[in-house]
Amino acid sequence: MSGEPGLEDLLRGLAPQVLGVLGRRYADFDGAEDAVQEALIAAYRHWPEDGLPGNPRAWLLQTATRRLIDAYRSEASRRAREEKVADQEPDEPGDTEIIGRDDSLALLFLACHPSLTPASAIALTLRAVGGLTTAEIAAAFLVPEPTMAQRISRAKATIKKAGARFESPSPDEVAERLPSVLRVLYLLFNEGYAGAARDDAQRGELSREAIRLARMVRAAAPADAETAGLLALMLLIEARRPARLDPAGRFVSLADHDRTRWDRAMVREGTDLLDGTVGHGEVGDFQIQAAIAAVHDRAATADETDWPQITALYHLLEQVTGNPIVTLNRAVATAMAQGPEAGLALVAEVEPRLAGHPRLYAVRGHLRELAGDRDAAYADLRAAADRTTDRRERDHLVREAARLRGAAEPAG
Incomplete structure (x- = not known):
């Protein structure tokens, strides 16, 4: 979502919270996700001119709920559901249901459902958890917006057909789906660091989103060494971004990097994370890749x-x-x-x-x-x-x- 960085960060943080409320309340992930997207676009259009509302989360929840109700009312084939939903008025500002609850993890595990292809899971993750619009995701992956919209729609239909429910994953589901989640985040980061996006700013946006989501998964699974290894790998590679292009925007090979430009704080965080995985379970490929990156970054x-x-x-x-x-x-x-x-x-x-x-x-x-x-x-x-x-x-x-x-x- 282009625009002021502070507004982008706020909306991306609020998007999964609001989607979580609608998803739980109406048991309709597909409709709720579309409604939240419309609310985010409305906020991006109006807040810079009208000013930030006193309760941004409640504003988004109100707007998204109204959009969802309008969608239900427009579908004659869903009269029964309309009667159930239309009786519920949109929440007033101050709704406490979203205060203190972040459904980002549940959304991430839902978006990375094992029935999805990696490409579909990445697109759905960026929309549902990252708050990016379809147009932004399409631009980042160099495909037409209608193509990306179809990909996201098919992903949501696949999840619905698989019987997936919007709810916090159980410990068994976390263990079962964690490898898929980590693989999607790894692919997302790689697309951000070395993919085909039009410019390095677009790439950086995808990489930062992957790191943000990896931090969230790390907080939910602090004992998992591969999760720590993936986050360490991302940090150790992302730390080199300032040196990967020359002033003319041309690619610079690792051997020719000006290493004084590397983000040393990010390197230290990555190496500390990696060191903390030693002796904690079976060594996986993310940990090994992080170890290789650490050898480069320590030189x-x-x-x-x-x-x-x-x-x-x-x-x-x-x-x-x-x-x-x-x-x-x-x-x-x-x-x-x-x-x-x-x-x-x-x-x-x-x-x-x-x-x-x-x-x-x-x-x-x-x-x-x-x-x-x-x-x-x-x-x-x-x-x-x-x-x-x-x-x-x-x-x-x-x-x-x-x-x-x-x-x-x-x-x-």
Whole structure:
């Protein structure tokens, strides 16, 4: 929601509280969510001009309730429900039902229902828990607004068909759904940090929302090491954001970051969280990824990076996930620790599983340059640029390829 940051933060904090009241009161998540969205849009339009109401939560609840009642009254096929709802007047300011209760966690677990695809769960999470409008979510993911609206509508229909109810998750449901929730938040953060959003401000908005939600889950599950590991990973990576683009808005590789620009308070919080997970249950992939990020962030310069430790951690992560992209990352670490030929041997092993993937060409091009084969490196970097969908990443790869030829090759 574009506009004043203070207003955005207020509305995003209030959105799940108001939705929680309507969801519990009318047992209609779909209708309540639409009504709250309309109330948020109305607040965003009127509050900057009319001033903040004395009780913003009650204002939103009144407005959303009226929108929901109007929707029920307009549906002739739902007369029975209309009679039940129309008798209830909208709450006056000061309604105590929402005071002191935050349904964000219940909404998050509902939006991340296991019956949903990750893409649908992310979209619904941003609307129901994050308070973003459909237009804002569509802009962030570079799809038309009607397409995103259909995705959200299908997600709500899927939840309804699955029989999901709006209520606080039981301990068993938390344990069962927590992995899905963490995976959705991880994907949301990645989209914010390195996705295809039009600008870094949009990306930062998604990343901050993922971190906010991860903090909420962490508070609800303080003993879960993977939840702490995910939050630590987000903080350790987000801390680098100030250095990831140069003054011209061009992508800067991690090795070339100006590390004095990193958010050191965020790094300390992430490393402290990670340290607190040691000895608490089975080690999962988020904890391992956070440990890798911590090794990078603790190094004052790229040359001081402990590459043997990162190599070992990637090997462990590879065993846990079986992900071929992890093998590529291990190849880079291995090359830095043992030489480019050792890294290229790993790339050759994983190549059949990643045929045509831009990351394969980018890594191989980097390692071939380290090995002194500039012509082969150039060809790989150009192939990577041709295959990537991220504009900034493509421009970076084109510039790197041009550097190998000693020419100023234009991007775009």
